[in-house]
Amino acid sequence: xxxxxxxxxxxxxxxxxxxxxxxxxxxxxxxxxxxxxxxxxxxxxxxxxxxxxxxxxxxxxxxxxxxxxxxxxxxxxxxxxxxxxxxxxxxxxxxxxxxxxxxxxxxxxxxxxxxxxxxxxxxxxxxxxxxxxxxxxxxxxxxxxxxxxxxxxxxxxxxxxxxxxxxxxxxxxxxxxxxxxxxxxxxxxxxxxxxxxxxxxxxxxxxxxxxxxxxxxxxxxxxxxxxxxxxxxxxxxxxxxxxxxxxxxxxxxxxxxxxxxxxxxxxxxxxxxxxxxxxxxxxxxxxxxxxxxxxxxxxxxxxxxxxxxxxxxxxxxxxxxxxx
Ligand SMILES: [Fe+2]
Numbered sequence: 209x210x211x212x213x214x215x216x217x218x219x220x221x222x223x224x225x226x227x228x229x230x231x232x233x234x235x236x237x238x239x240x241x242x243x244x245x246x247x248x249x250x251x252x253x254x255x256x257x258x259x260x261x262x263x264x265x266x267x268x269x270x271x272x273x274x275x276x277x278x279x280x281x282x283x284x285x286x287x288x289x290x291x292x293x294x295x296x297x298x299x300x301x302x303x304x305x306x307x308x309x310x311x312x313x314x315x316x317x318x319x320x321x322x323x324x325x326x327x328x329x330x331x332x333x334x335x336x337x338x339x340x341x342x343x344x345x346x347x348x349x350x351x352x353x354x355x356x357x358x359x360x361x362x363x364x365x366x367x368x369x370x371x372x373x374x375x376x377x378x379x380x381x382x383x384x385x386x387x388x389x390x391x392x393x394x395x396x397x398x399x400x401x402x403x404x405x406x407x408x409x410x411x412x413x414x415x416x417x418x419x420x421x422x423x424x425x426x427x428x429x430x431x432x433x434x435x436x437x438x439x440x441x442x443x444x445x446x447x448x449x450x451x452x453x454x455x456x457x458x459x460x461x462x463x464x465x466x467x468x469x470x471x472x473x474x475x476x477x478x479x480x481x482x483x484x485x486x487x488x489x490x491x492x493x494x495x496x497x498x499x500x501x502x503x504x505x506x507x508x509x510x511x512x513x514x515x516x517x518x519x520x521x522x523x524x525x526x527x528x529x530x531x532x
Contacts, residue, residue, distance in 0.1 A: 231347060237258065254505070257502065260502065265299070269532075285326070294306070302528035315449045318508050319531050330504060330530045336524075336527070337522075340522070342495050347510060348490060361438070363385060363413070364386070393415060396418055416479070448485055449486065
């Protein structure tokens with residue numbers, strides 16, 4: 209078995225709090241309104257609401273999104289799930305979470321990428337009777353030095369052409385996720401490989417771009433964010449997570465397995481090892497095994513989410529997510 213070096217340990221022991229902490233405020237659905245939750249998020253804390261019906265989870269999310277001017281974004285994200293078909297819509301705004309293999313874990317990431325700039329994330333628990341499946345949230349640190357090694361995976365182009373036709377520009381955007389004006393390989397990008405040549409004279413590369421700050425509408429400031437395109441492509445972030453789970457007794461494994469990497473749900477997306485250790489970019493952590501009827505809401509830009517695996521057959525884990 210591959211061992212994981214000690215330097216990556218983040219101590220998650222005793223962080224499964226049922227009640228409020230410095231970072232998380234727990235409340236009962238009966239006496240909570242959207243503006244109160246918005247206030248908690250504005251203090252950069254996570255809101256946990258117990259005893260929420262699925263209908264009320266939708267209503268609360270609509271109210272919270274509205275507080276931050278994100279109503280349209282909430283609807284758009286739910287619409288994307290239906291269009292792409294990779295997630296199932298549940299209620300008005302929630303969608304199923306991605307399926308994963310037996311025992312597999314999801315390393316820390318904030319939903320989406322720097323272009324999408326998703327502000328708000330939430331998870332609602334329909335059922336969670338497995339022997340694991342804990343949700344682990346990570347508060348991002350503000351020490352900018354610590355983010356210097358972080359890089360975001362992107363597709364960018366190189367071309368000697370000065371102009372493209374409107375059709376070519378539209379094709380690049382719609383079919384290949386490229387913004388003709390902006391997504392050009394720059395000097396400080398690390399080029400990984402040539403991906404394809406979608407248009408005559410235009411080559412598309414996969415690159416690692418130095419992480420840049422994004423504007424958080426909830427906090428009113430620019431923040432470094434561990435986007436999915438940062439957290440899920442980096443072996444070291446996953447390694448730090450796996451090690452922290454092992455130390456806290458939350459790492460479920462089959463009786464026989466060769467390498468913790470086999471249990472990483474995003475191992476196929478890994479492109480590099482950053483050298484980052486979790487306690488440098490994340491300064492706080494919350495472990496919560498969500499119970500039926502619990503809704504957890506956070507600022508997607510200042511809190512990354514991750515999840516533990518569980519023993520197959522030990523129960524059912526049915527969580528849905530909403531983003532804005
Ligand atoms: Fe996610």
